[in-house]
Amino acid sequence: MTRLAVDARRLLCPLPVIRLQDQVAQLRHGDQVIIIATDPGVKLDIPAWCRVHGHSASLLDETDGEIRFLVTVEAAPNPPKPT
Amino acid sequence: MTRKALALISGGLDSMLAARVVQEQGVQVEGVNFFTGFCVEGHTHAIRKQSQTRPKRNNALWVAEQLGIKLHIVDVVDEYKDVVLNPKHGYGANLNPCLDCKIFMVGKAVEKVRDWGFDFILTGEVVGQRPMSQRKQTMPVISKESGAEGLLLRPLSALNLPATKPELEGWVDRERLYGFSGRSRKPQIALARRLGIQEWAQPAGGCCFLTDANYTVKLQDLWASRQQRQYELDDILLLKVGRHIRPRPHFKLIVAREEGEGNYLNGYRRMYTYLDSVSHPGPMTLIDGQVDEDDLELAARIVARYSQGRNAGSVEVEVGRPGAPPLRLRVTPFGSEEIPREWML
Numbered sequence A: 001m002t003r004l005a006v007d008a009r010r011l012l013c014p015l016p017v018i019r020l021q022d023q024v025a026q027l028r029h030g031d032q033v034i035i036i037a038t039d040p041g042v043k044l045d046i047p048a049w050c051r052v053h054g055h056s057a058s059l060l061d062e063t064d065g066e067i068r069f070l071v072t073v074e075a076a077p078n079p080p081k082p083t
Numbered sequence B: 001m002t003r004k005a006l007a008l009i010s011g012g013l014d015s016m017l018a019a020r021v022v023q024e025q026g027v028q029v030e031g032v033n034f035f036t037g038f039c040v041e042g043h044t045h046a047i048r049k050q051s052q053t054r055p056k057r058n059n060a061l062w063v064a065e066q067l068g069i070k071l072h073i074v075d076v077v078d079e080y081k082d083v084v085l086n087p088k089h090g091y092g093a094n095l096n097p098c099l100d101c102k103i104f105m106v107g108k109a110v111e112k113v114r115d116w117g118f119d120f121i122l123t124g125e126v127v128g129q130r131p132m133s134q135r136k137q138t139m140p141v142i143s144k145e146s147g148a149e150g151l152l153l154r155p156l157s158a159l160n161l162p163a164t165k166p167e168l169e170g171w172v173d174r175e176r177l178y179g180f181s182g183r184s185r186k187p188q189i190a191l192a193r194r195l196g197i198q199e200w201a202q203p204a205g206g207c208c209f210l211t212d213a214n215y216t217v218k219l220q221d222l223w224a225s226r227q228q229r230q231y232e233l234d235d236i237l238l239l240k241v242g243r244h245i246r247p248r249p250h251f252k253l254i255v256a257r258e259e260g261e262g263n264y265l266n267g268y269r270r271m272y273t274y275l276d277s278v279s280h281p282g283p284m285t286l287i288d289g290q291v292d293e294d295d296l297e298l299a300a301r302i303v304a305r306y307s308q309g310r311n312a313g314s315v316e317v318e319v320g321r322p323g324a325p326p327l328r329l330r331v332t333p334f335g336s337e338e339i340p341r342e343w344m345l
């Protein structure tokens, strides 16, 4: 299992998500990324991006305006059928 | 065999409907969204203090989630410069090169279709919806110049246009596509209701800052002052922040209007000359351009004017320059009438 760090401080959304996405594209099932960002928009965008791609995201902490997420790369699921 | 379509997802209703209409026909859809640096949503919101308690969602991601599709967000900041700087088809009312922009984005989607193994592209374009890029005559121009040709399907307006490959090959049923045209939003809203879509984003104005007259003035000023039409991502982000004041052709001030903007500008202290009032609370300010001692004094007097010491006899301002120790200037604040209107961008 690989665990990588992505520093997205000072970047405005959607750049933190783009940085995360580009990193995840290099990883495999079970690998993890810790991303640190300062734009509060990531609190919605990172979990949303993870949900649509079938990965999991958990908020680790938020201190002095710095927000850290742990993202675990899951097996890429097929897109769900439209309801 | 299930066919795969790549949908250009802007976050608005039309691309959401276009994707859903094709999904309903059993096509597997994924979305792509291009980040140019000029996007309206997100940035100013992220910077402004009062907005930070309720961060705003990314509408393209939200749409993807509603549709149950993957969304790929692609950074095209560098490649997009040529679209903004040299649009073959010209600009719209402001610096918006809408037709070239559409050609560029569909062209990027063509690359992704090849790289990622999709069968065709779809967009939410509607004939006659936008004066520049969504006219009946410009639709074929986009298909041709982007290189998409028959691979570009516009499900909401397909019946007004020649059949495309996905229709001719039977990957989608043309009979179940639409013939919307014109500026009315009623057909889209009716279709949304029919498809059970209750909520969608309604972005104010265009999809990017290039349609904004005030922003355009600041961008043109940037080019004029540098005597070249060029920009970096930080330049165009900073144009969204603060009050821009140009007292001399060779430099301008970016003065924070509130705490969130001040925090944001603070992040640039190592890259720009900054001014910060120390004797009285005042706005964080950056200087864009090369300045001498006289310019710094002038800038400090402007900063003092925007500080809480504006009525004091003097205000002390810290000046920091990249790579040099900060110095302090004691200056008389400008009076209310002493900052000419034409300095304000």
Ligand code: SF4
Binding pocket: B096, B097, B098, B099, B101, B102, B133, B206, B207, B208, B209, B210, B211
């Ligand atoms: S408004 Fe901006 S993003 Fe939208 S088509 Fe025009 S230039 Fe492109």
